Protein backbone atom coordinates (compact mmCIF):
# COMPACT_ATOMS: atom_id res chain seq x y z
CA UNK A 1 0.00 0.00 0.00
CA UNK A 2 2.75 2.41 1.08
CA UNK A 3 4.31 2.66 -2.40
CA UNK A 4 0.93 3.54 -3.83
CA UNK A 5 1.03 6.68 -1.69
CA UNK A 6 2.27 9.67 -3.64
CA UNK A 7 1.75 12.42 -1.03
CA UNK A 8 1.71 12.20 2.74
CA UNK A 9 1.11 14.99 5.28
CA UNK A 10 2.10 14.13 8.84
CA UNK A 11 0.84 16.51 11.54
CA UNK A 12 1.27 19.54 9.31
CA UNK A 13 0.58 22.92 10.86
CA UNK A 14 0.84 26.24 9.08
CA UNK A 15 0.73 29.63 10.74
CA UNK A 16 1.10 33.06 9.19
CA UNK A 17 2.41 35.32 11.96
CA UNK A 18 0.04 34.29 14.77
CA UNK A 19 -2.78 33.06 12.54
CA UNK A 20 -3.30 29.30 12.60
CA UNK A 21 -4.24 28.43 9.00
CA UNK A 22 -3.73 24.65 9.06
CA UNK A 23 -4.11 22.83 12.34
CA UNK A 24 -2.26 19.49 12.65
CA UNK A 25 -3.36 18.04 9.33
CA UNK A 26 -2.49 14.44 8.39
CA UNK A 27 -3.51 12.54 5.26
CA UNK A 28 -2.24 10.34 2.47
CA UNK A 29 -3.03 10.60 -1.25
CA UNK A 30 -2.81 7.64 -3.58
CA UNK A 31 -1.45 7.60 -7.09
CA UNK A 32 -3.89 8.01 -9.95
CA UNK A 33 -6.86 9.33 -7.99
CA UNK A 34 -8.96 12.47 -8.28
CA UNK A 35 -9.07 14.28 -4.94
CA UNK A 36 -11.05 17.41 -4.17
CA UNK A 37 -10.40 19.83 -1.33
CA UNK A 38 -13.75 21.40 -0.53
CA UNK A 39 -14.51 24.11 1.97
CA UNK A 40 -15.53 27.73 2.46
CA UNK A 41 -13.33 30.68 1.58
CA UNK A 42 -10.29 30.98 3.84
CA UNK A 43 -10.47 27.44 5.26
CA UNK A 44 -6.96 26.53 4.09
CA UNK A 45 -7.49 24.73 0.75
CA UNK A 46 -5.01 26.80 -1.24
CA UNK A 47 -2.52 26.58 1.60
CA UNK A 48 -2.56 22.78 1.28
CA UNK A 49 -1.92 23.10 -2.48
CA UNK A 50 0.91 25.56 -1.88
CA UNK A 51 2.51 23.20 0.63
CA UNK A 52 2.29 20.30 -1.84
CA UNK A 53 3.76 22.45 -4.61
CA UNK A 54 6.49 23.85 -2.37
CA UNK A 55 5.43 27.50 -2.71
CA UNK A 56 5.29 27.75 1.07
CA UNK A 57 6.84 25.82 3.96
CA UNK A 58 5.10 23.99 6.81
CA UNK A 59 5.51 25.60 10.23
CA UNK A 60 5.41 22.15 11.84
CA UNK A 61 5.07 18.59 10.60
CA UNK A 62 6.39 16.64 7.65
CA UNK A 63 5.44 16.38 4.00
CA UNK A 64 6.45 13.37 1.94
CA UNK A 65 6.41 12.99 -1.82
CA UNK A 66 6.76 9.46 -3.13
CA UNK A 67 8.15 8.38 0.27
CA UNK A 68 10.75 11.16 0.49
CA UNK A 69 10.55 14.12 2.83
CA UNK A 70 10.24 17.29 0.75
CA UNK A 71 9.64 20.05 3.36
CA UNK A 72 12.51 22.17 2.06
CA UNK A 73 12.67 20.93 -1.55
CA UNK A 74 11.92 23.83 -3.97
CA UNK A 75 8.90 23.68 -6.33
CA UNK A 76 10.92 23.03 -9.49
CA UNK A 77 12.41 19.88 -7.91
CA UNK A 78 8.98 18.36 -7.20
CA UNK A 79 7.09 16.43 -9.87
CA UNK A 80 4.05 18.67 -9.45
CA UNK A 81 2.40 21.24 -11.69
CA UNK A 82 -0.29 23.73 -10.83
CA UNK A 83 -3.22 25.02 -12.87
CA UNK A 84 -4.21 28.39 -11.43
CA UNK A 85 -7.64 29.99 -11.25
CA UNK A 86 -6.66 32.76 -13.69
CA UNK A 87 -4.71 30.24 -15.88
CA UNK A 88 -1.53 32.42 -15.59
CA UNK A 89 -0.83 32.09 -19.32
CA UNK A 90 1.64 34.38 -21.10
CA UNK A 91 -0.47 36.74 -23.26
CA UNK A 92 2.43 37.60 -25.58
CA UNK A 93 3.17 33.96 -26.45
CA UNK A 94 1.13 31.72 -28.74
CA UNK A 95 -0.45 28.44 -27.65
CA UNK A 96 2.57 26.35 -28.61
CA UNK A 97 5.04 28.53 -26.72
CA UNK A 98 2.83 28.71 -23.65
CA UNK A 99 2.76 24.93 -23.44
CA UNK A 100 6.46 24.63 -24.36
CA UNK A 101 7.62 27.17 -21.76
CA UNK A 102 8.61 24.74 -18.99
CA UNK A 103 10.32 22.41 -21.44
CA UNK A 104 12.41 25.27 -22.85
CA UNK A 105 13.54 26.21 -19.34
CA UNK A 106 14.58 22.61 -18.84
CA UNK A 107 16.52 22.90 -22.14
CA UNK A 108 14.87 20.02 -23.98
CA UNK A 109 15.81 19.63 -27.66
CA UNK A 110 13.46 21.35 -30.15
CA UNK A 111 12.34 18.03 -31.66
CA UNK A 112 11.39 16.60 -28.26
CA UNK A 113 9.61 19.84 -27.33
CA UNK A 114 7.56 19.64 -30.54
CA UNK A 115 6.59 16.03 -29.86
CA UNK A 116 5.62 16.65 -26.24
CA UNK A 117 3.63 19.83 -26.95
CA UNK A 118 1.80 18.11 -29.79
CA UNK A 119 0.86 15.22 -27.54
CA UNK A 120 -0.26 17.49 -24.68
CA UNK A 121 -2.40 19.62 -27.02
CA UNK A 122 -3.99 16.53 -28.50
CA UNK A 123 -4.83 15.32 -24.97
CA UNK A 124 -6.85 18.49 -24.36
CA UNK A 125 -8.41 18.50 -27.86
CA UNK A 126 -6.47 21.52 -29.09
CA UNK A 127 -4.51 19.95 -31.97
CA UNK A 128 -4.12 22.52 -34.73
CA UNK A 129 -4.25 25.52 -32.36
CA UNK A 130 -0.44 25.74 -31.97
CA UNK A 131 -0.03 29.12 -33.69
CA UNK A 132 -3.08 30.80 -32.15
CA UNK A 133 -2.61 33.90 -30.08
CA UNK A 134 -3.68 33.40 -26.46
CA UNK A 135 -5.82 36.54 -26.76
CA UNK A 136 -7.87 34.83 -29.48
CA UNK A 137 -8.78 31.85 -27.30
CA UNK A 138 -12.07 31.51 -25.41
CA UNK A 139 -12.21 30.95 -21.63
CA UNK A 140 -12.60 27.19 -22.02
CA UNK A 141 -9.79 27.02 -24.57
CA UNK A 142 -7.44 29.00 -22.32
CA UNK A 143 -8.30 26.58 -19.57
CA UNK A 144 -7.26 23.69 -21.80
CA UNK A 145 -3.98 25.41 -22.71
CA UNK A 146 -3.24 25.80 -18.99
CA UNK A 147 -3.94 22.10 -18.49
CA UNK A 148 -1.77 21.15 -21.48
CA UNK A 149 1.04 23.22 -19.96
CA UNK A 150 0.59 21.37 -16.67
CA UNK A 151 0.66 17.88 -18.17
CA UNK A 152 3.47 18.42 -20.69
CA UNK A 153 6.17 17.81 -18.05
CA UNK A 154 4.57 14.49 -17.11
CA UNK A 155 4.22 15.32 -13.41
CA UNK A 156 3.11 12.79 -10.80
CA UNK A 157 0.58 15.23 -9.40
CA UNK A 158 -1.44 18.08 -10.88
CA UNK A 159 -2.84 20.72 -8.53
CA UNK A 160 -5.87 22.66 -9.73
CA UNK A 161 -6.88 25.76 -7.79
CA UNK A 162 -10.50 26.59 -8.61
CA UNK A 163 -9.70 26.26 -12.33
CA UNK A 164 -13.32 26.40 -13.48
CA UNK A 165 -14.61 29.30 -11.43
CA UNK A 166 -14.23 31.88 -14.23
CA UNK A 167 -16.34 29.87 -16.69
CA UNK A 168 -20.07 30.16 -17.28
CA UNK A 169 -22.26 27.34 -16.01
CA UNK A 170 -22.58 25.40 -19.28
CA UNK A 171 -18.89 25.48 -20.06
CA UNK A 172 -18.09 24.71 -16.48
CA UNK A 173 -20.17 21.53 -16.57
CA UNK A 174 -18.50 20.49 -19.84
CA UNK A 175 -15.03 21.15 -18.42
CA UNK A 176 -15.86 19.17 -15.28
CA UNK A 177 -16.56 16.19 -17.49
CA UNK A 178 -13.46 16.79 -19.62
CA UNK A 179 -11.17 17.16 -16.61
CA UNK A 180 -12.44 13.98 -15.05
CA UNK A 181 -11.97 12.08 -18.32
CA UNK A 182 -8.50 13.54 -18.78
CA UNK A 183 -7.47 12.50 -15.29
CA UNK A 184 -8.65 8.93 -15.99
CA UNK A 185 -6.74 8.77 -19.26
CA UNK A 186 -3.55 10.21 -17.78
CA UNK A 187 -3.71 8.20 -14.55
CA UNK A 188 -2.05 11.11 -12.70
CA UNK A 189 -3.14 12.20 -9.22
CA UNK A 190 -5.25 15.35 -9.41
CA UNK A 191 -5.79 17.56 -6.36
CA UNK A 192 -8.62 19.91 -7.19
CA UNK A 193 -9.71 22.85 -5.04
CA UNK A 194 -13.25 24.17 -5.08
CA UNK A 195 -15.84 25.69 -2.79
CA UNK A 196 -18.62 24.34 -5.01
CA UNK A 197 -20.05 21.20 -3.43
CA UNK A 198 -21.87 20.04 -6.58
CA UNK A 199 -18.61 20.20 -8.52
CA UNK A 200 -16.86 18.19 -5.79
CA UNK A 201 -19.59 15.54 -5.72
CA UNK A 202 -19.59 15.18 -9.51
CA UNK A 203 -15.85 14.90 -10.08
CA UNK A 204 -14.03 13.27 -7.21
CA UNK A 205 -12.86 9.82 -6.18
CA UNK A 206 -12.51 11.31 -2.73
CA UNK A 207 -13.48 14.60 -1.15
CA UNK A 208 -11.74 16.28 1.79
CA UNK A 209 -14.16 18.64 3.50
CA UNK A 210 -12.15 21.34 5.23
CA UNK A 211 -13.15 24.02 7.71
CA UNK A 212 -11.05 26.36 9.82
CA UNK A 213 -7.79 24.65 8.96
CA UNK A 214 -8.96 21.15 9.85
CA UNK A 215 -10.09 18.24 7.72
CA UNK A 216 -13.65 17.65 8.87
CA UNK A 217 -14.20 14.49 6.84
CA UNK A 218 -12.69 12.62 3.93
CA UNK A 219 -14.55 10.07 1.87
CA UNK A 220 -16.18 9.19 -1.41
CA UNK A 221 -18.85 11.62 -2.59
CA UNK A 222 -21.53 9.10 -1.61
CA UNK A 223 -20.12 8.61 1.90
CA UNK A 224 -19.82 12.30 2.51
CA UNK A 225 -23.34 12.91 1.26
CA UNK A 226 -24.98 9.96 3.02
CA UNK A 227 -22.99 10.00 6.24
CA UNK A 228 -21.84 13.48 7.15
CA UNK A 229 -19.69 13.30 10.26
CA UNK A 230 -20.90 16.56 11.82
CA UNK A 231 -23.21 19.51 11.36
CA UNK A 232 -20.69 21.47 9.32
CA UNK A 233 -20.39 18.71 6.69
CA UNK A 234 -24.14 18.04 6.67
CA UNK A 235 -24.82 21.73 6.13
CA UNK A 236 -22.08 22.33 3.60
CA UNK A 237 -22.80 19.33 1.36
CA UNK A 238 -26.25 19.37 -0.17
CA UNK A 239 -29.37 20.50 1.62
CA UNK A 240 -30.36 18.92 4.90
CA UNK A 241 -32.98 18.92 7.57
CA UNK A 242 -31.08 19.10 10.85
CA UNK A 243 -33.31 18.51 13.86
CA UNK A 244 -32.43 18.29 17.56
CA UNK A 245 -33.06 14.95 19.24
CA UNK A 246 -31.97 12.45 21.88
CA UNK A 247 -30.60 8.93 21.59
CA UNK A 248 -32.81 6.46 23.48
CA UNK A 249 -30.75 3.32 22.94
CA UNK A 250 -28.96 1.64 20.02
CA UNK A 251 -31.16 1.88 16.90
CA UNK A 252 -33.74 4.11 18.60
CA UNK A 253 -33.77 7.91 18.56
CA UNK A 254 -36.26 10.53 19.70
CA UNK A 255 -37.19 13.75 17.95
CA UNK A 256 -40.31 15.86 17.51
CA UNK A 257 -41.56 14.18 20.71
CA UNK A 258 -41.63 10.68 19.18
CA UNK A 259 -39.31 7.69 18.97
CA UNK A 260 -38.03 6.37 15.66
CA UNK A 261 -36.06 3.35 14.59
CA UNK A 262 -32.69 4.23 13.09
CA UNK A 263 -29.54 2.39 12.05
CA UNK A 264 -27.11 4.19 14.37
CA UNK A 265 -25.52 2.57 17.40
CA UNK A 266 -22.70 3.14 19.89
CA UNK A 267 -24.03 6.49 21.07
CA UNK A 268 -24.70 6.92 24.82
CA UNK A 269 -28.35 6.61 25.93
CA UNK A 270 -29.90 10.04 26.57
CA UNK A 271 -27.08 11.80 24.71
CA UNK A 272 -28.25 14.89 22.84
CA UNK A 273 -27.94 14.40 19.11
CA UNK A 274 -28.85 16.03 15.83
CA UNK A 275 -30.79 14.20 13.16
CA UNK A 276 -30.04 14.69 9.50
CA UNK A 277 -32.62 13.74 6.90
CA UNK A 278 -32.07 14.78 3.29
CA UNK A 279 -35.01 16.57 1.60
CA UNK A 280 -35.22 13.93 -1.13
CA UNK A 281 -35.49 11.13 1.46
CA UNK A 282 -38.83 12.40 2.75
CA UNK A 283 -42.05 11.32 1.10
CA UNK A 284 -45.31 13.17 1.35
CA UNK A 285 -48.12 10.88 2.40
CA UNK A 286 -51.45 10.78 4.22
CA UNK A 287 -51.76 11.77 7.88
CA UNK A 288 -52.30 8.09 8.82
CA UNK A 289 -49.14 6.89 7.09
CA UNK A 290 -46.97 9.88 7.99
CA UNK A 291 -44.40 9.41 10.78
CA UNK A 292 -44.79 13.06 11.62
CA UNK A 293 -47.19 15.75 10.49
CA UNK A 294 -46.42 19.11 8.99
CA UNK A 295 -48.24 22.26 7.95
CA UNK A 296 -47.22 23.34 4.46
CA UNK A 297 -45.65 26.81 4.53
CA UNK A 298 -44.47 27.17 0.94
CA UNK A 299 -44.38 25.28 -2.35
CA UNK A 300 -41.93 26.07 -5.15
CA UNK A 301 -41.83 24.33 -8.52
CA UNK A 302 -38.20 23.57 -9.43
CA UNK A 303 -38.66 21.79 -12.76
CA UNK A 304 -37.74 18.24 -11.73
CA UNK A 305 -39.33 18.47 -8.28
CA UNK A 306 -41.35 20.60 -5.90
CA UNK A 307 -39.57 22.19 -3.00
CA UNK A 308 -41.94 22.13 -0.07
CA UNK A 309 -41.35 23.69 3.33
CA UNK A 310 -43.55 22.60 6.20
CA UNK A 311 -43.54 23.05 9.94
CA UNK A 312 -44.01 20.25 12.47
CA UNK A 313 -45.89 20.47 15.75
CA UNK A 314 -42.74 21.48 17.69
CA UNK A 315 -41.87 24.27 15.29
CA UNK A 316 -39.11 22.62 13.21
CA UNK A 317 -39.12 23.53 9.53
CA UNK A 318 -38.75 20.63 7.11
CA UNK A 319 -37.59 20.93 3.52
CA UNK A 320 -38.91 18.26 1.16
CA UNK A 321 -38.03 17.58 -2.48
CA UNK A 322 -40.81 15.61 -4.06
CA UNK A 323 -42.62 15.11 -7.32
CA UNK A 324 -45.95 15.23 -5.44
CA UNK A 325 -47.64 18.58 -5.19
CA UNK A 326 -48.95 19.96 -1.91
CA UNK A 327 -50.79 23.18 -1.09
CA UNK A 328 -49.92 25.98 1.28
CA UNK A 329 -51.89 25.58 4.53
CA UNK A 330 -52.49 21.86 4.00
CA UNK A 331 -51.56 19.35 6.72
CA UNK A 332 -49.49 16.49 5.33
CA UNK A 333 -47.85 13.29 6.54
CA UNK A 334 -44.06 12.97 6.27
CA UNK A 335 -42.63 9.50 5.77
CA UNK A 336 -38.96 8.45 5.97
CA UNK A 337 -37.21 5.11 6.48
CA UNK A 338 -34.86 4.22 9.38
CA UNK A 339 -31.96 4.20 6.86
CA UNK A 340 -32.57 7.80 5.86
CA UNK A 341 -32.23 9.02 9.47
CA UNK A 342 -28.62 9.92 10.13
CA UNK A 343 -27.71 10.61 13.75
CA UNK A 344 -24.89 13.03 14.63
CA UNK A 345 -23.45 13.41 18.10
CA UNK A 346 -23.43 16.70 19.95
CA UNK A 347 -21.10 17.52 22.79
CA UNK A 348 -18.38 15.24 21.48
CA UNK A 349 -14.88 16.05 22.74
CA UNK A 350 -12.16 16.92 20.22
CA UNK A 351 -10.37 13.62 21.01
CA UNK A 352 -13.57 11.63 20.41
CA UNK A 353 -14.11 13.46 17.13
CA UNK A 354 -10.51 12.82 15.99
CA UNK A 355 -10.89 9.11 16.78
CA UNK A 356 -14.14 8.92 14.83
CA UNK A 357 -12.62 10.80 11.89
CA UNK A 358 -9.69 8.40 11.90
CA UNK A 359 -11.97 5.35 11.87
CA UNK A 360 -14.04 6.83 9.01
CA UNK A 361 -10.84 7.39 7.02
CA UNK A 362 -9.56 3.89 7.77
CA UNK A 363 -12.88 2.40 6.62
CA UNK A 364 -12.42 4.33 3.40
CA UNK A 365 -8.87 3.19 2.80
CA UNK A 366 -9.73 -0.44 3.53
CA UNK A 367 -12.60 -0.52 1.04
Ligand SMILES: Nc1ncnc2c1ncn2[C@@H]1O[C@H](COP(=O)(O)OP(=O)(O)OP(=O)(O)O)[C@@H](O)[C@H]1O
Nearest residue numbers: 016019021039040041042043044045046047048195
Ligand atom coordinates in the same frame (compact mmCIF):
# COMPACT_ATOMS: atom_id res chain seq x y z
N1 LIG B 1 0.73 34.74 2.61
C1 LIG B 1 -0.18 34.85 3.58
N2 LIG B 1 0.01 35.67 4.64
C2 LIG B 1 -0.91 35.77 5.63
N3 LIG B 1 -2.07 35.08 5.66
C3 LIG B 1 -2.33 34.25 4.63
C4 LIG B 1 -1.41 34.08 3.53
N4 LIG B 1 -1.93 33.19 2.66
C5 LIG B 1 -3.13 32.81 3.18
N5 LIG B 1 -3.37 33.43 4.35
C6 LIG B 1 -4.55 33.25 5.21
O1 LIG B 1 -4.71 31.89 5.46
C7 LIG B 1 -6.09 31.50 5.48
C8 LIG B 1 -6.31 30.35 4.50
O2 LIG B 1 -6.07 30.81 3.19
P1 LIG B 1 -6.26 29.87 1.91
O3 LIG B 1 -5.86 30.68 0.71
O4 LIG B 1 -5.55 28.59 2.13
O5 LIG B 1 -7.83 29.63 1.93
P2 LIG B 1 -8.76 28.97 0.83
O6 LIG B 1 -9.55 27.95 1.54
O7 LIG B 1 -8.00 28.54 -0.36
O8 LIG B 1 -9.71 30.21 0.47
P3 LIG B 1 -10.32 30.69 -0.94
O9 LIG B 1 -11.38 29.72 -1.31
O10 LIG B 1 -10.89 32.04 -0.59
O11 LIG B 1 -9.19 30.76 -1.91
C9 LIG B 1 -6.86 32.76 5.14
O12 LIG B 1 -7.35 33.31 6.34
C10 LIG B 1 -5.83 33.66 4.51
O13 LIG B 1 -6.14 35.01 4.77
